[in-house]
Amino acid sequence: MTESSPKAGSSTWWPLLGVGGVLLIVTWGGYALADVTEAAPMTIAPGVEIQLAEGWELSSSTEDPPGAVLVAGSGYLYVAVVESQQFGLELLSSYVEGPLGEGATSFAVSPPTELPPWGESVSAVRASYTGRWEGLWFPIEGEVTVVSYQGLSVLYDGWADQGQYDIVRNDIDAMMTAAAVP
DSSP, X not given: OOOOSOOTTOTTHHHHHHHHHHHHHHHHHHHHHHHHHOOOOEEEETTEEEOOOTXXXXXXXXXXXXXXXXXXXXXXXXXXXXOSSOOHHHHHHHHIIIIITTTEEEEEEOOOEEOOOOBTTBEEEEEEEEEEETTOSSOEEEEEEEEEETTEEEEEEEEEXXXXXXXXXXXXXXXXXXXXXX
């Protein structure tokens, strides 16, 4: 009677090693290629850049204040760089009572909350809102966040059709926290 077990170093290990290699490439290969396919950051104002999340693109630009409107599906993000004496809560209130509230037929805003510090000399406040605006078919919901640095504030207004904002919230937060500001 002869033994039918494979000898050490025989070719029966090659299929197992091949499958293991394919699994490694599929699992970790995307991370190696991610930096190659990543888009360059978008300049919002001199020295202020934002890295777009996957699927987001420029819809329009603004000059006063310098900014941009970004879009992905039903989600929008308005980013504006504001150099003024208004910071944090004061700037947020001014935006909510001014440009955001204009054209609203019904409008509700949560009390502003301070966000945890984002770094040295950086503060952030946020308020949520919901409402209807003239010319829009559906009510929208969103959040306004003002991040204040030394002498500069960046205002982020992210919104989507009511019930859809949760889908884009993580992308918007990721773009805000990764923004490069002097």
